[in-house]
Amino acid sequence: CVCFGCELVEPSSRRRGNMAAAPPHKPFLIFFDFDETIVDESSDDVVVQAAPGQRLPAWLKDTYQPGHYNEYMQRVLAYMAEKGVTEQAIRTVIEKIPASPGILALFQYLRTRPQDFEIVLVSDANTFFIETWLRRAGARHQFLKIFTNPASFNEDGRLLLGPYHAHGCPRCPENMCKQVIVRDYLARRTQERGRPFQRVFYVGDGANDFCPSLILGPRDTAFARQDYPMHKLIVEKVTTQPADFKATVVPWASGEDVVARLKKVVEER
Template sequence: MKRCFEGVGLRCLFKGVSMAAPRPAKHLLIFDFDETIVNENSDDSVIRAAPGQELPEHIRQTFQEGFYNEYMQRVFEYMGDRGVKMLDFKTVYENIPLSPGMLELFQFLSKNQDQFEIILISDANMFGIECALREAGCYSLFRKIFSNPSGFDKRGYLTLGPYHSHKCLQCPANMCKRKILTEYLSERAQEGVEFEKAFYVGDGANDFCPSMALTSTDVAFPRKGYPMHKMYQEMEKKQPGVFQATVVPWYSAVEVCQHLQEFLKKKR
């Protein structure tokens, strides 16, 4: 599979933030964030900055399946009303632990940046992701981050918006990762950048949709026991062979690292 992207070097709290300068790459590596790079759901983690580290029942009851982004907008409004400031949010995001083995994986990738173009697609928010990645020392590895736009308004409240609109019935109203990935690949192809192989590292149900866009030459790394892995297993039972990519489940990101190491050895 030959796939074909650009970086604009723009640092701000908006969707689709570009960071690294363009460089030749043979392989595309896609990461999710929550419960993949970090070992928690950052939307749950941030509640630690709320008074009493919990939300009132009337806020929790407003959650609707498929509309989590809108729910988090209400959560951030409530936290702003209770005096939670930027530094409070930043401290929480910076202290979310990495998933097991993720540091080792990032160390490997930092030594092999010429082999991979790395992007992140997440239904979290840009401010939180940037805080966490900078604290972990791996922010510069990512050529582009796709996430919900966030920032602080004149009141000092953390605000959140939807990433885009789409017609996918499987995904939350604010984000379809498959749409983002396919558009990204199309954009890169137009720019003359080709990828021999794609690797997708994720955990959630919203990671299963984009992984269905992978081909037989690609690799999906679903976190063991998490929704993405379970959905793959269910599909294999009901429709064997429909999922095209090679599947390598992981408990620790060291397993992802080992697979990539072996892959590069075979290429040399």
């Protein structure tokens, strides 16, 4: 891929050099999406609550073009800065986004199994929204890596958003293909560890979470949020081209559904 300021965010203690490299013996790798997976809303939609009148003007909304959402959000954030929306105002509305049902229980379970799970986040949101919410929830330290669009405030108080990378996948928005990210991460970690993970899990909800699920193997699990686009696309694929989808599919309505499946996998080791 071609990266434009893309950022692989690590825990601050790791950046300071106080944390050893991820141990090679963890048998399982779990990927999480963010919007409508970890949190129960789209952070891009929620940030509009900090705008004047908690809404965007029609002329701005009309500039959205399919496949170019990142560029649209750049314009939204520029508009909010022009209207005097502060970093603290944005932080406040993001921190208030509710977690999806059972997700905090899932995080709690993963905290009890640090020897088993390497945890990675892959999201088309941005670094500021994700870091803000995870730190508020006390869950930032659980994620070894966060792959998302770079975003930071400049000296004028404007939140500058960029694309994660460029790619050639026709299924995905132009700024991010999660399959490319997942495939590259798996290849790199397998080389670093000297062996592949025993199982890979992917927890998501959206259409852009369907793409990475296509490269999961028969020992892996796609946790697709019940009746959301990822789940519907998988059902369609399994129905029409079953040979092309190899992973086990586990629909979830609550993070507790994911916990139940992970406990079973751990017990079967």
